[in-house]
Amino acid sequence: GNSVTQMEGPVTLSEEAFLTINCTYTATGYPSLFWYVQYPGEGLQLLLKATKADDKGSNKGFEATYRKETTSFHLEKGSVQVSDSAVYFCALSDSLRGSYIPTFGRGTSLIVHP
Amino acid sequence: EAGVAQSPRYKIIEKRQSVAFWCNPISGHATLYWYQQILGQGPKLLIQFQNNGVVDDSQLPKDRFSAERLKGVDSTLKIQPAKLEDSAVYLCASRGTVNTEAFFGQGTRLTVV
Numbered sequence: 001g002n003s004v005t006q007m008e009g010p011v012t013l014s015e016e017a018f019l020t021i022n023c024t025y026t027a028t029g030y031p032s033l034f035w036y037v038q039y040p041g042e043g044l045q046l047l048l049k050a051t052k053a054d055d056k057g058s059n060k061g062f063e064a065t066y067r068k069e070t071t072s073f074h075l076e077k078g079s080v081q082v083s084d085s086a087v088y089f090c091a092l093s094d095s096l097r098g099s100y101i102p103t104f105g106r107g108t109s110l111i112v113h114p
Numbered sequence: 115e116a117g118v119a120q121s122p123r124y125k126i127i128e129k130r131q132s133v134a135f136w137c138n139p140i141s142g143h144a145t146l147y148w149y150q151q152i153l154g155q156g157p158k159l160l161i162q163f164q165n166n167g168v169v170d171d172s173q174l175p176k177d178r179f180s181a182e183r184l185k186g187v188d189s190t191l192k193i194q195p196a197k198l199e200d201s202a203v204y205l206c207a208s209r210g211t212v213n214t215e216a217f218f219g220q221g222t223r224l225t226v227v
Contacts, residue, residue: 032214043205043218044157051214089156093214100145100209101170102216104156
């Protein structure tokens with residue numbers, strides 16, 4: 001079946017540091033890949049996505065590249081801010097039998113200090 | 115465009131009581147999902163609807179959980195009777211036919227005491 005593995009957190013960084021959150025996946029088909037962000041007390045918001053191999057998703061300074069050869073979709077940001085503190089979820093959605101069922105990783109908490 | 119609406123935002127009940135959650139998806143979205151998110155974990159799919167039909171409910175504990183989407187729009191998720199381990203955030207999401215991603219509501223935080 002489908003699965004997503006994320007690095008464990010929390011990840012603690014100082015403001016303006018470089019961020020990497022690792023994500024690898026297992027899928028039977030040709031999935032679309034996503035990063036969602038969850039701020040305290042809120043639901044999940046889509047941060048970025050990539051729908052095919054070698055696509056790069058980007059938004060708000062965050063980037064992730066769909067690497068089929070390594071089954072990875074690592075999240076990066078060159079300079080984090082305190083406001084980026086949140087929980088980040090890697091997810092995939094596979095169009096198996098025409099039904100897109102999002103499968104999520106456990107989430108990685110990011111804490112950014114001033 | 116209005117997002118996915120859920121109510122209530124918070125609910126505290128005693129074990130063995132029943133509870134219901136309501137979701138109104140984004141207008142025109144045929145696919146609706148209910149997820150359970152236990153503290154510190156990722157969301158886990160409970161059930162997926164396509165219009166008013168169930169696509170996948172393999173992870174739904176059917177002895178106590180039920181869900182319906184009678185007119186293919188709003189949906190309700192019910193737990194009866196609740197157990198302590200049902201304490202979690204229940205997330206509703208919807209997806210349109212042109213999207214690969216799901217859009218989430220703010221969730222209902224359930225505490226069973």
